[in-house]
Structures are given as structure tokens and as C-alpha cells.
Amino acid sequence: MKRVSLALVALAAAAPLRAQSLLYRPPNLGGTWVPDPGVVQFNFVHRFYVADAAGAHKVTNFPTFTFAVGLGHDLAIGTHYGTNSLVVQNPYRPNETEVYARWRVIGAEGREGFAVSLNPAYNFAAHSADGELSVDYNIGRLTLSGAARGMTKAFGIDTARAAFAGGATARLTDYIAVSADVGSFVSPTVRAAWSVALNVLIPGSPHTFSFQASNATTSTLEGNSIGFSKMLYGFEFTIPLHLKRFSPWFHGSPKPVTLGAPAGAAIAAQVDMASVKFAGETVTISAGQAVRWTNRDPVEHTVTFDGAAEPGSPVIPPNGSYVHRFDKPGTYTYHCTPHPFMKGVVVVK
DSSP: OOHHHHHHHHHHHOOGGOOOOTTTTTOOOTTTTTOOBBBOOOOOOOOEEEETTTTEEEEEEEEEEEEEEEEETEEEEEEESSSSSSSSSSTTTOOOEEEEEEEEEEOOTTTTEEEEEEEEEETTTTTTTEEEEEEEHHHTTEEEEEEEEEEESSGOSSSOOOEEEEEEEEESSEEEEEEEEEEEESSSTTTTTTEEEEEEEEEESOOOEEEEEEEEEOTTTTTTGSSOEEEEEEEEEEEEEEEGGGGGHHHOOOOOOEEEOOOOEEEEEEEEEEEEEEESEEEEEEEEEEEEEEOOOSOOOOOOEEGGSOOOOOOOTTTTTEEEEEOEEEEEEEEEEESSSEEEEEEEE
16 A cells, blocks of 8 residues: 555656646636646646525536646647536537647746747637737746737637736745636627636645636636636646656666765765655764665655755666765755755764
8 A cells, every 4th residue: 555655646746846837827827837848737627606406506517627748848738628618609519628739939937037938729619720829927926927819710600809818826935826817808798707716836745726716617718718607616736747757667667776976985874765755854974974865766856955065966766876975064954856845954073
């Protein structure tokens, strides 16, 4: 059972924060985020409202599933699939599928300044070629977002239409953010879409979670541009999966490899990297002695010293080790770059 639990943690173990877009975008805006190369992003949006029906409470659900994969060079392809969609009414098509690509032309999510992306898409329910130009501006803990959208056949019946949207996200802490947005077609007869959310990064994991209120039913370009007559409540959950982390299924356990290992280093302490943490967070050695870190997880780790006090390790593969000798007394704090919640301390006397 312990191996199963570890595998589940490893499969989702921390992608860089830029892949966790809920701290950097409002619910109804795609923003400029793209998954890292070789990362499959799975997002699940679930919204609903409750109404009285024949003396009972009826729950009506509006789920949207997002699958996207990073291809490198700030490019991603993906699909949004929403059920119970209200975008196409005549004839009614409850299942809405949108395929899209996103190319981030400049910038990076979370980096100060502007980021711009282009987002061509095709909505199969509306038989419409759609697209979006997104702009984010990051300043400190605030992200301002804007989008210009175009559709060749909005709602499956119209000629070409345009829509615009804007929003903001404020990161109150490293783990909590609030956001809001509004978007609408350029038409006084179409209700605007809006949303507000409380977003959280789940500590010790790569996942973000959002509690939302909105009047948009599906997370497609058209669905995020038109409002429903009722207020919906719900959530969004993000799951990044690194494809290379499945490689042990096909290649078996990697051979042991030792990195670092300076000549004449007397190893005085052993630190295992297991269950996505440093086992024995603090070790004490004497000057001139070394510490060996061994990766017992099926994912890569690093030993990165805070403040560049010592040169850190390269990427340590599963079943690999890293040895580092400390020549000067002091207290050396360190972390794992892919998993910054992993922290440790070496005290050298």
C-alpha cells in the first residue's frame, strides 16, 4: 500500500508553478499559460445550481474537462469538453468540444511584465473557427489579464462575432489568491459572462484548487463569453502529469549513479530523498566531511543550496546519489528545485 501511495504522489509531483495557472488567471480566462514540455495538464471545472423541482432539490451540473500537452517552445495543444452546454441552442447540442492550440509569443507566467499568447481553436458544437489573443501583465502579486476573441459562427447560427474579456488575480500569499473577470460579445442582446474565485495552491503538492461563482457554463472561448440566467457555484482542480515519470513502467529501475563524490570525501551523514521529502531534515557533520543524498523516489530531485552558499547538485535521477563535501563551518539550508517544499539543513561544525 505504501508503494501505491508513493506512486500516486510521484505521478503528480510538482511541476513548475507556471503550469499551475489558477494562481495567475481568473476562472473564465485561459491566460497565457502553457504546460511545460512533456507535461500533460488535466483540469476539471465543475459548476452547478440547485433548484426546487416538485418539492425536491434538483442539482443541475455543468462540468468541463481540459486536456492539454506542452510541446516545447511555449506551444501547447489541447481540448475542452463540456457537457450540458448552453452555447448551441438551435438545434440544442449539449456536448461541446473545442480543440485549440496556444502559443505564448513573449513572456512567462509569473514573470514581471507582459506575456502574450495566440490561441486558435475550433468549436465542434457550433461548427465555428474561433480564436483569442491573450495578454497578461504581472506586477508583484498582481496579474491583470485581457483577451480579444473572434468566432466565425458563434452559437452555431451567427455570422462572425467578436468578444472581449478582462480580469485580475491578486496573490495574497504564496498559497492563496483571489480573482475576478468579465467577458462579453460585442452585442447588447448577449448577457455578459463573469466569475469570482478563491484560488489555493495545495501545500506539498503541484495542484491548485479554485472555489468559484460564475454565470458561465463551459470553459470554451464561446462558453466564457456568454452568461447564463442563473448563478453557478463550483470548483476547478488542476493536475499536471510529467510523461517521463511513467518511464520506469517501460524501462525498469534505473542503474545507480553517483554524482559529485569529491576525492577524499569522508561521508559522515546519509540523507534519503523518499516520499517527496528529505528524510532527516537536519544533519550535523564536521568541516571536511561529506553528506550523501540518495534518491529513493521514482522522480528526479536536486540539492539546491539557498543563497548560493555552496554549489548545488545537478538533477539526481531515481536510484541516484549525490555527494558533497563541506569545508567551512556554518549552517547550510537547501531545497529541491522541482519540489521547493522539500527542505533540509546541514550544520557544519
